[in-house]
Amino acid sequence: MGKTLDNVYKHQSLVYKYFLYVISVALIVFFFPKGGKFKYEFQKGKPWQYENLYAPIDFSIKKTQEEIEEEQSSIRKNKTDYYTYNASLVSDVKNEVGEELNLLFQSEGFSSSQRQALRELSEEVVEKLYIHGIFQNVPQSESTVVVKNNEAQPVSPSDYLGLEQAKKEVSEYLSGINATGANRLQGLIRNSLRANLFYDEALTESALNDELSKISYTRGEVDQGKLIIAKGEIVESEDFKILNSLKDEYESELWMGSNYYFILLGYTILVALVLIMLFLFLKRYRTEIFQNNNKVTFIFFNILLMVIATTLMVKHYENYIYMVPLCILPLILKNFFDARLGLFVHVLTVLILGFVVPNSFEYIFLQIIAGIVTILTVSELYKRANLFISVGQITLIYIIGYFAFHAIHEGNLENIEWILFGVFVLNGLLTLFAQPLIYMFEKIFGLVSDVSLLELSDTNSKLLKELSDKAPGTFHHSLQVANLAEAAANEIGANAMLVRVGALYHDIGKMENPTYFTENQITSVNPHDDLPPKESAKIIIDHVINGIEIARKNKLPDRVIDFIRTHHGTTVVYYFFKKQQELDSETDSENFKYPGPIPFSKETAILMMSDAVEAASKSLKNPTFTIIDEFVEKIVKGQMQANQYLNANITLKEIEMVKKVLKQKLTNIYHLRVEYPE
Template structure:
């Protein structure tokens, strides 16, 4: 039954890896542009390095962005302005004039014919003045369209009349009449005049939009078979425009037809190959990560995130593609795993993105160099200054790289795009987001970073404070083991911060029964004297189980709990085992053996050696260099004979180095010197 469950779990884990692989391939291909990929790389001002190129298809010669912008600006500068004519204003003014004249005629004796002439003169003046209306503000254009009675009339600048001009025109028309002395008709009209022509922004904008929409994106056709460029010819002028148009046609979503399936197949094969290389690398060189589906998912999630961000930028604003902080990828992977894996994943991700970004060679070169700089400079991220220094160096590499490429392409500094320097600085600022991103990943994926390890190593933390209060001897022992293990880890290139934290917490299970452990016994009374050996052994063994429970209750990371679980491996509680043998001939070893598991990493193996050596060193009466050398060899050799390190990826050479470090550190602790012969 057990074997069946093991097989089910094994195949379930393998099936998930296949699913992760296929899902990643599908998603990346889905993110890619849906058009083809132009197979030639070319740059303006550089010679054409390929054979003579002839048009493989009929295609339109597209206008450049600069040409389109110039045409658009010309239309906007020469746009037609529309003004609306309000016919209600002159009608209302006429009514007001009629009312005032009727009132005046009622007060004075004026003949009927004279009244009619005055009335006709006033209304005629209004019709004349409002023939093209009175403008609220005189237009600045030489010609405009006046919308009157649903008709658009073209007016020249000599037809514009504002309110001041209208009043002068009114006085000129009426001051010469012979009845002006009886009735101040000019004063009445100038007082009642109002503007009735207003700028129609909505109609003007609509007309401008119609004009802009009629801009042609092309300026001619290139027939199939036409020579575009000859080998060795410099890419410039018309041939550059034709090459650009042909590339756009190939990469356009419109030019797909029956070729779309083959384009999709090509992308799928290439992406599948790249991700297969990643899987094979992890399986061969990082087997512990390959076995852990959570860590595999984390790696592929970060790759997908970077591919998605970059492809979205390429589709929407490809000139800003360097805004995407791609160096976050190696930064985070180095923080959680190691530098080699971080760089390998970064390079493969850049190769994938090389299919979709413009100027792919330049992009791949800059991103790989920046990734290498990230790996070389980003260390100890828990120190705040280190991340800023690393990001500054990454930004400098981007700037220098772009500067060099620009000189190569253009041969001068005249057309340098200074905005790109701002983009590189923005890239650096976004790379600083790695710190909060690391914290988020820790919570989502259950991983642990150096920043968290630094927090856990604080001896003033709640759990270590409790340990120092309840079991001061164990706390002091843990500090000594941490110092020994950290020094050994540094010598063989293991994770020193991780092994130090593991050493600080490895014996927290002793808090429950501190008096049963010799380092906490301050008197000559030993509670084990009153217990049978089997019960004493159980109390000693249980500190591992109780330590795991305490760690989980205090939400310690699993990687730290691994040290608690493995620091005794499956060794015997030898002292009480021997005492039990003195009482009975047949003793069950399992009653005196730790439950394990045995160490499965360099760090857990280092802790086992350091813990055993430090604890045993307390029993030395008169330590000498030779005595320390002998008992370190004896303890580590005993652990090796008990097969405690067979699952740990630690070599015999590294074990020898660890032993030398332990001997040296213990010699310093006891202030010993090598005894030289006389």
């Protein structure tokens, strides 16, 4: 048991990677849509590339979403409007007219026969007007039903009668009647008329919903064994609908029962294979990243983020899967690492998503092309215009790609889904969210981006201003080293921004005892003259330790602190070591060595060379091309003989290129101008 625990502790980094790997596979498979995968790939307008396909099961031909929406729209357009007939209001109108007639009869002399005739005439006119009812608002629909005495009675448009029209009808009814008082009766009825048909919104909506619920989502059946499509036959519109229906039926049936576990196993194996490829790539070509669990976690976190976002979109809003800004992934990884890793991870992520998205070939093609464009166009992300230009190009690629696929599938430019162009534009806008994401990832995972490096390179920052005030000579030296190192990094393709920032901060530890370093001594008094060589060496060596403490206190990123640690490697403070040897010939050089570690990257190796060359160049008197050449060669050769570059991934060719740049820069600095005649 004890040995087992020892092995776990020794390989805890590897154990963590295994754990991360298993969790990632499990999460991805968990978020995958719960359905099998149809084994045939097909596209509208393309030949059927497989053997003759016969229906493996009985299934229904499903209507497309467009067909269903068209039916729904037709039903809504031709819906029946329901109106409620108020019978009591008719009685009220009759009574009101009768009361008005009584008043009329009292004021004027009418015989009993005339009175009876007017009463009968008024009731006849009111009955005729209200036979279908009077509408408060005349219906616009051609299909209208009046609910009268709990019976639904259809009313034709010719019978629609509004209140104003009803009043005109009164005049028409009574205009040809010569009965005494007919004209007076006309006014009485018109004044008493009121609408008694009112729109019943609840009943209308209920009837509409009933009609909508009767819509069939299928249009025919395909019997088992029937030929669906023959090999080489073009997948026409009707074939495409039948194949999609079979695909949906097959996948929904396949996921049921014991098949569930086999499908789950298949998904797990495929996702596991893809993530194994990522681990192998990191181990073989990005060893530094592979050994850093924080960086590996960051990469897997971004993959999971994109996969989960896309699978959720597939489940709930399948038509808008392109709204997920997948190009954020290569953009962010290129910003923190390099272009090759960014593209590799992007392609693997797209392959994982290809298992679950509709039209997988189209999706994979568009996303990989967009990822390549992202890698090729995005550079110097700290420049705001660059990100906007790159996002514009990515959006354009999506639009052109969709246009091309639509032309291939349809053979014309009809039925283009213009809303997808809006989706692509929204995708581009969401890709701009990469900037705040980069800031968040820096804080969460402790990484450094070019944007942060640009901020740190500002010489007006608090820490560099403090260095300028306390140790002006060291500050000037750091600026010179930064210029040399940046030029050398550009020459060999290293991270110039990173090495410049590292150079600016590499000597901040000298702020603790600035006068013990020659560049800050403004008088001929040297405090080392009063100290034994061992103490002097300790003060010099301690500027590395002090620098690390100051950097941590000011929350500088670890990648910048690495330059402070390594800029002297494990070299010896040679001047004081020699002085101590004069006092004691058996002096051990280990007491005069910097703590290290030695440089472990191109950038830290460049800084070591630039720092040593710039500092030692102050001792040159009357430098010439030859002197500068021999001087640089001697310093770099000494560092190489001290095995300072064993861990740095820098080649001999690149070291030669760095030396060449340093010689050119020093020549420009120290080369004497031609003296002009007086």
